[in-house]
Amino acid sequence: MDKNFQEEITQIIKFEPPLYKQRYQFVKDLVEKYKPKKVADLGCADCSLLWMLKFCSSIEVLAGLDVCADVMKEKMHTLSPLPVDYLQPSERSLTVTLHHGSVAHKDPCMLGFDLVTCIELIEHLEESELKKFPEVVFGFMAPSIVVISTPNSEFNSLLPRVMLYRHPDHKFEWSQAQFQSWALETARCYDYSVEFTGVGHPPAGMEKVGFCTQIGVFVRKYPQTGESVQSEKPMEAAYKTVFKAVYPSLKDEKYLQNAVINEVIFTAQIIKHRLMSKREEYSDDPERKSKFQASVDSFSDYLGKLVVEKNMEPFVSGNEVHIPLKTIFSVPKVNRLCGTFEKLCKLIEGKVTLSSDGSAVMFNIEHENEEN
Numbered sequence: 091m092d093k094n095f096q097e098e099i100t101q102i103i104k105f106e107p108p109l110y111k112q113r114y115q116f117v118k119d120l121v122e123k124y125k126p127k128k129v130a131d132l133g134c135a136d137c138s139l140l141w142m143l144k145f146c147s148s149i150e151v152l153a154g155l156d157v158c159a160d161v162m163k164e165k166m167h168t169l170s171p172l173p174v175d176y177l178q179p180s181e182r183s184l185t186v187t188l189h190h191g192s193v194a195h196k197d198p199c200m201l202g203f204d205l206v207t208c209i210e211l212i213e214h215l216e217e218s219e220l221k222k223f224p225e226v227v228f229g230f231m232a233p234s235i236v237v238i239s240t241p242n243s244e245f246n247s248l249l250p251r252v253m254l255y256r257h258p259d260h261k262f263e264w265s266q267a268q269f270q271s272w273a274l275e276t277a278r279c280y281d282y283s284v285e286f287t288g289v290g291h292p293p294a295g296m297e298k299v300g301f302c303t304q305i306g307v308f309v310r311k312y313p314q315t316g317e318s319v320q321s322e323k324p325m326e327a328a329y330k331t332v333f334k335a336v337y338p339s340l341k342d343e344k345y346l347q348n349a350v351i352n353e354v355i356f357t358a359q360i361i362k363h364r365l366m367s368k369r370e371e372y373s374d375d376p377e378r379k380s381k382f383q384a385s386v387d388s389f390s391d392y393l394g395k396l397v398v399e400k401n402m403e404p405f406v407s408g409n410e411v412h413i414p415l416k417t418i419f420s421v422p423k424v425n426r427l428c429g430t431f432e433k434l435c436k437l438i439e440g441k442v443t444l445s446s447d448g449s450a451v452m453f454n455i456e457h458e459n460e461e462n
């Protein structure tokens with residue numbers, strides 16, 4: 091609801107991009123800057139920000155929390171992996187979890203985060219919830235960075251149709267001085283520093299009004315020690331998990347094995363094709379020469395440039411083509427995936443047909459010869 095409303099404002103004041111997108115972009119920029127691994131979005135609503143953040147490559151754990159389960163469920167399916175994520179698993183691991191609960195309660199699932207975002211959340215908290223909020227977020231969760239955004243009430247006079255608050259569910263809207271004094275006191279209490287900024291510039295000549303959305307970025311001053319200490323005392327869960335997605339990742343052995351097998355077979359096929367084409371140059375059969383040609387040309391060129399030792403050269407023996415594993419391992423993509431030659435051998439064991447001494451991938455071309 092807030093979002094549509096903001097869009098209406100945007101049409102009149104012409105914030106471009108719309109204000110909510112500027113807020114999300116602000117968070118994204120912060121993620122690019124600090125590269126947190128674990129990010130929690132409190133008051134995540136329809137998961138729009140979480141969806142944007144899942145593309146940030148530093149993030150391995152993403153969590154959302156909202157007191158309203160229905161609003162989270164609306165679009166939570168957009169946080170699920172897509173077929174392409176299974177076809178080409180990413181190098182990083184990524185787990186996305188959504189929790190139903192309140193920022194007024196502590197739950198151990200919120201420990202160990204690097205960045206906690208509270209975008210347009212605090213003004214929706216009841217007085218009693220707002221009182222507990224600093225202890226839960228800064229005292230208990232204690233991430234290295236907290237970002238809090240909230241409307242700047244001084245901007246409201248520039249917004250048409252705003253009577254008391256910008257949204258009927260707002261419990262308060264603060265001036266710059268009010269937000270800054272709350273934020274400075276919170277930072278002091280929990281040993282954080284805080285810097286103020288915002289999104290949505292005021293019109294020229296009205297700079298004193300400040301940003302339409304005011305933002306505080308809090309950075310923890312003390313080093314991380316909390317996680318182990320806090321997890322020593324077992325704690326009851328206060329939130330209910332409503333969604334969990336574990337993305338396929340090459341860190342998971344079964345996806346790595348699949349990727350390596352595919353890459354090994356692909357590489358071996360191309361080398362085999364080069365070898366066969368060379369032999370056919372003498373056989374004067376232009377039709378066969380063009381087989382696979384389009385798809386393999388550039389890669390084939392590359393392989394041709396590889397410095398191939400004598401004992402790494404592929405060869406044909408009778409109806410068998412032998413492609414040494416050492417040659418396949420020297421291809422950068424295979425090399426990067428496996429790390430070591432031993433790992434390559436282990437991952438393809440029993441999955442790819444090898445020569446009797448296990449040193450080469452083997453294809454039987456008896457059938458192909460028959461076609462001729």
Ligand SMILES: C[S@@+](CC[C@H](N)C(=O)[O-])C[C@H]1O[C@@H](n2cnc3c(N)ncnc32)[C@H](O)[C@@H]1O
Pocket residue numbers: 092093110113132133134135136138139155156157158161191192193194208209210211214215219
């Ligand atoms: C204005 S929306 C902000 C949504 C989102 N952060 C964004 O910027 O698009 C505020 C959200 O805070 C949630 N909320 C309100 N009180 C809460 C509480 N005590 N704990 C967690 N979430 C709460 C509401 O359900 C709502 O989804």
Ligand SMILES: [Mg+2]
Pocket residue numbers: 092210211213214257260
């Ligand atoms: Mg709001």
